[in-house]
Amino acid sequence: MQHFRSGFLESGPVRAFHSDHFVLPLPPGHSFPMSKYRLLREAAEATLPAVRVSEAPPASDGELALVHEPDWIAAVAEGTTTAAQQREIGFPWSERMAERARRSVGATIMAARTALMGAGGEGAKCREGVAANLAGGTHHAYPHKGSGYCVFNDVAVAARLMQAEWHRQHRALLRVIVIDLDVHQGNGTAAVFRDDATVFTLSLHGARNFPFRKEASDLDVELPDGCRDDSYLEALDRALAQAWARHTEGAPGLAFYLAGADPHENDRLGRLKLSAEGLAERDRRVLEALRLRRIPVAISMAGGYGRELGQTVAVHRRTLELACDSWRAWRAMEECAP
């Protein structure tokens, strides 16, 4: 565990947003690891002094409507989702479920705004470059429905909102890249941005994993069962190189990084065999590639269903620790230190 005592620490730590007070009442034996979010926040608060955690505000109906159909927003808000819709999500409806889904989107919005525009929002002197949602990455949600533990699509909503805010402030297009390294394909996100040339979607995922009917991202990389560190990292390097090469009309101005812990070897759902060290190297490479291109990044933790929850929390915590390293390097480059 490293402690950072740089002069930046007091002036503006890495911002992270959580929504873990909204715990869903799930039936006994349910496979969703609801407690990991609280455990991650506690681990961050106890061991990462450079991270400042705040509770996220809920996303409004108007924000959600940038991506989601009004009928779906209303059904979740009013508790009129059908039994089939709830089954597809994997959670029974409750008021807390609805509130948590909104807050999780709100946390990614806050992380994106902080990374892109600075801790003070629009008009702040320095971009933070890096900020995080301690949950989020709900990439299976479509405009008209939820799926696979995802109710609303946090990254898709935040991407559209940041494009609107950026345009209002700068009268310029904000290009976005979504780097989805959760082990499951980002099918909802791919569907939302299928015909949108301003948002580039990259997904590295298990070929034989959920969702079984995949959507076409701008760049999909399918990995075989049992894939290990070296071949994963090679595939990642190739994919990132291709993604940059395909930005012929201008580099992205904002990235979303879904740093799923579910490619880990002890994940119950993942089918891949990455070590904790391999996942840390993955995070390092992504964050460095973004920093070198001066692309601010909002990180969502995304999936992670370890046979031992402590291992999943440790992978997510390490992502945050590497985010701190990257933030410090970013701030030094921006020359906006106190």
Ligand SMILES: [Zn+2]
């Ligand atoms: Zn996943």
